Amino acid sequence: MRLLSDTNHRTKGLLFISHFSSHEKPAPPHTHEEWMRRAITEAGKAQAREEVPIGCVIVRNNKIIARGHNLRESNQDPTGHAELIAIRKAARKLGSWRLLDTVLYVTLEPCTMCMGAIILARIPTVVFGCYDPKGGAAGSLYDFSNDPRLNHCVELLPRVLESECSNLLSTFFTELRRRKQKERTP
Ligand SMILES: [Zn+2]
Numbered sequence: 001m002r003l004l005s006d007t008n009h010r011t012k013g014l015l016f017i018s019h020f021s022s023h024e025k026p027a028p029p030h031t032h033e034e035w036m037r038r039a040i041t042e043a044g045k046a047q048a049r050e051e052v053p054i055g056c057v058i059v060r061n062n063k064i065i066a067r068g069h070n071l072r073e074s075n076q077d078p079t080g081h082a083e084l085i086a087i088r089k090a091a092r093k094l095g096s097w098r099l100l101d102t103v104l105y106v107t108l109e110p111c112t113m114c115m116g117a118i119i120l121a122r123i124p125t126v127v128f129g130c131y132d133p134k135g136g137a138a139g140s141l142y143d144f145s146n147d148p149r150l151n152h153c154v155e156l157l158p159r160v161l162e163s164e165c166s167n168l169l170s171t172f173f174t175e176l177r178r179r180k181q182k183e184r185t186p
Helices: 002-019 032-048 082-094 112-120 162-184
Strands: 055-060 063-069 102-108 125-130 155-157
Touching (some): 032 055, 032 063, 032 082, 032 162, 055 082, 063 082, 102 162, 125 162
Parallel strands (some): 102 125
Antiparallel strands (some): 055 063
């Protein structure tokens, strides 16, 4: 009996040690800038496919649960926005359409469709890089984040790594214009 209890004790000790082994320690919290960098990496994937560089990540419990980048041209899909792609993946992963306790990071202010999806998914917080004066629905053209007629409010954190996110877009469009001009010139 004594031997058994000793073994139990040792096993418990081992379990205790393994529970606190380095790979099981909770990762330190990341900053909004760090998560936005991951969204920028996603935007780079869109750019590599000659898509407008917009990227998105959805974070829950300090982990990325879904990524998305703009695929409108590749898929010829008007709804192929980075946010919508990431929202669908996140819902599949969580097995729930309610994306509670999540933060959505996107390089550009969400449009009307994406803000609609964000509200439907009950995403509590949206962090974005730069404003989109031509199509933004989180303060530019519209503000869907805090409309008392809707049943969900979204906390907004704009302008995180703003210049990097907007430079990505302006460089892309400058290059696109240059290329088109070249094609037109005989
Ligand atoms: Zn959108």
